Amino acid sequence: MxxxxxxxxxxxxxxxxxxxxxxxxxxxxxxxxxxxxxxxxxxxxxxxxxxxxxxxxxxxxxxxxxxxxxxxxxxxxxxxxxxxxxxxxxxxxxxxxxxxxxxxxxxxxxxxxxxxxxxxxxxxxxxxxxxxxxxxxxxxxxxxxxxxxxxxxxxNALVERENAYEEFKERKQGLTWGIEEVEKYAGKVVLGTFNTIAAFTGSYKSTYAFNIAYANAKLGYNVLYLALEDTEEKIVNRLVLKHNAVEAKGKKDLISNTMVRDDLLNKSQVHRYNEMYNDLVENVGKHLLIWDTRKLSYNGFIEMSTTLRKADNWFMDNTGKGLDAIVVDQLSLLKYTEIDKKTTYDGAVINEWVSYFRNQAMDFLGEGRQIVVFGVAQTTREAFREASKEKRKGMYESSCVSDAHETERASSTMVTLFKDWDDPNIILINIPKARDGYNPEYPIQAKVYGQYSHIGELKVFESDYIDASLFNQPVAEGMKDPFKVLIGDLEELSKKGS
Known part of the structure; x- marks a missing residue:
């Protein structure tokens, strides 16, 4: 039977x-x-x-x-x-x-x-x-x-250990923030922590969130992306464009959001898009699970726990290990859910959800495991106005998040983003709270390529970037080796300079 x-x-x-x-x-x-x-x-x-x-x-x-x-x-x-x-x-x-x-x-x-x-x-x-x-x-x-x-x-946590320091170091080796300069101040994202990505409308907070998910999935961490705001199709498309930009050998390989939106891709670009899509799947498909509201049950804590358990099972089946991180994009949309406690305002609902996710980070599904949770949050208009002032540009405080004050208390690290309208290719990043690090004196300046859904440096735009593969190609008969020509030119310039 x-x-x-x-x-x-x-x-x-x-x-x-x-x-x-x-x-x-x-x-x-x-x-x-x-x-x-x-x-x-x-x-x-x-x-x-x-x-x-x-x-x-x-x-x-x-x-x-x-x-x-x-x-x-x-x-x-x-x-x-x-x-x-x-x-x-x-x-x-x-x-x-x-x-x-x-x-x-x-x-x-x-x-x-x-x-x-x-x-x-x-x-x-x-x-x-x-x-x-x-x-x-x-x-x-x-x-x-x-x-x-x-x-x-x-x-008891205080027990004899043969090598306590090594065990401590192992626990501190966490997930990545995706930007080296951020980790210089905040450190890695340690298991058992709730962390916040906060920004005002249109300041790339979702872009940074899926950049983090992508970076950690590439490292082999299992990441669940809860898309409460966008459809999974939109997020997947942006991930393809980001992956393509990261892997591009030259600017001719780049495909922008506008080109896809307006259906402007030529035949070779369509081929490139499909190639990058499948390469993305091969690289992170088993480590990055994206569910939008059509696939989620999250009207209360028990429903959300069931959703998390299903995701954990999915990762176990596909990778042999469970879930490592959750990205909640974004927290404010949870205010429409029905939770068990009677609340009097939207912020109280979000406070309860922040506490729930913090508890999941510390004791995932009551199983004694620790994971990482990234919560995407909106800043208040008042905080945005303060951060827009010339002398304080980009310097958000930890109290900047709208609706829920629990976000400030529960966050192990809070990273804020400020879109610099003076330079559309720069985003100002502040770290107003870092329990395992320290706050920068001035905001970090990071490159942002919105058309390619990427935050951080792109080697294809580096002026000194030379595709090394060009010099590994066979030289046709009668043609000069381009590498030797380049070296010869450099030597000639050096002689003239001396």
């Missing part, structure tokens, strides 16, 4: 993380790991409210293991308790995700309990004294809906 389900054919309600306890039971059995099965049974019994059939199923599995030293199969359990499983398929949960799924089920049960207590209180409120009502409300408020479901005591 085959009970596994093809995820691509699952109803959307199930893909959003509406797991049932039967999914957990059958998934842990399918691991064929007795120790894990026993531990999971204890976690379930300790954490969840169980029906009588569920108690019976768990006791049967445990008894078979402890008394008969036999781990029962999925088929055995499904057949023996067919009245409970009802012949329906189950969702196979990845082993590492089983604890967090149990936590999600607990949260749902707690919410049901919460609602029941409120209903009971409201129906009896006329019969209770003021003190009794206060007591009941205190009892209801004590329900911790989003806390861990286990009583495991964490390890």
């Amino acid at each position: 085959e009970n596994k389900v093809d995820f691509t054919k699952m109803p959307k309600s199930l893909l959003r993380g509406e797991y049932l306890l039967k999914d957990v039971i059958l998934s842990v059995l399918s691991t064929n790991e007795p120790t894990l099965v026993l531990k999971t049974i204890e976690d379930i019994k300790k954490s969840l409210g169980l029906s009588e059939p569920e108690k019976k199923i768990l006791e049967t599995i445990k008894e078979q293991l402890e008394v008969k030293q036999n781990l029962v199969s999925v088929d055995y359990v499904v057949d023996k308790f067919s009245y409970y499983f009802d012949g329906s398929d189950y969702i196979e949960i990845k082993k590492s995700s089983i604890p967090s799924v149990i936590a999600e089920i607990k949260i749902k049960q707690d919410k049901i309990s919460f609602n029941q207590k409120l209903l009971k209180l409201s129906s009896n409120v006329d019969k209770l004294t003021v003190e009794e009502i206060k007591e009941k409300l205190t009892e209801i408020a004590s329900l911790k809906l989003l806390t861990s479901y286990t009583d495991v005591i964490p390890d």
Whole structure:
């Protein structure tokens, strides 16, 4: 009997993380790991409210293991308790995700309990004294809906280590900011941190965000790009143009956004575009996952956690390791979501999301892993006006972000971008907050090539750039070697100069 389900054919309600306890039971059995099965049974019994059939199923599995030293199969359990499983398929949960799924089920049960207590209180409120009502409300408020479901005591960080410094260095070797000068001040992007990219409208914040995603994917890090503002087609097109600009041997190879937008590519440029697209896929296709709002479930924390779990599984299947970084582009659009806490203004909603992503960076999906989160944020008009003043041009403060003050507090590093209207090819970068670095005295000047979706130097525009491959070509009979001609010219100039 085959009970596994093809995820691509699952109803959307199930893909959003509406797991049932039967999914957990059958998934842990399918691991064929007795120790894990026993531990999971204890976690379930300790954490969840169980029906009588569920108690019976768990006791049967445990008894078979402890008394008969036999781990029962999925088929055995499904057949023996067919009245409970009802012949329906189950969702196979990845082993590492089983604890967090149990936590999600607990949260749902707690919410049901919460609602029941409120209903009971409201129906009896006329019969209770003021003190009794206060007591009941205190009892209801004590329900911790989003806390861990286990009583495991964490390890102490202060333990003996044979080479503490090497371990510390290894943890500090993080992801790249994509611009060498930024890393001179801010350092690498360390795992376990939430980081902010902030700028005013039209100041290349999204461009910088996917430049960072591209750079880290090329280094082999697994990056999830949550495109809340643009379509994935637009982002992919810009990535192709950036990749093409980086790989260009000469200016004739460049393809601009305008050329693509207005369909001005000639036959050779179309060929070049297609070639660069496939080269991009080959280089970063398994390490950069781009999902726009058509593919995302993110109306609340549980939906977002399910989305992150699916991305983690995708990377595991394609690269053999999980997710390393998330880019949220952009944070302000999360204000339209429905989260569990009642909020009074948009900024409060974003504050909750910033806290959520910071927690994900420190303890990804409750699995003890650390990742990096980059949040793209909008600056306020007031902050932009201040940063536009001649004496303070580009010098944003860490309080510059609109809507959410939690962004300032939660960020390990905050990088701000200011579009210099005096020079359209320059962007001013400030680092108002850098926990692992320091702030520059003046903004960093970085090259920006908006038409090619690239921030930073491009070798094709360097005046002293010479394509070395030109000198590796065979010289036709009767023709002079261009390299020797160049060297000869330089020697002649040197003699004249002396």
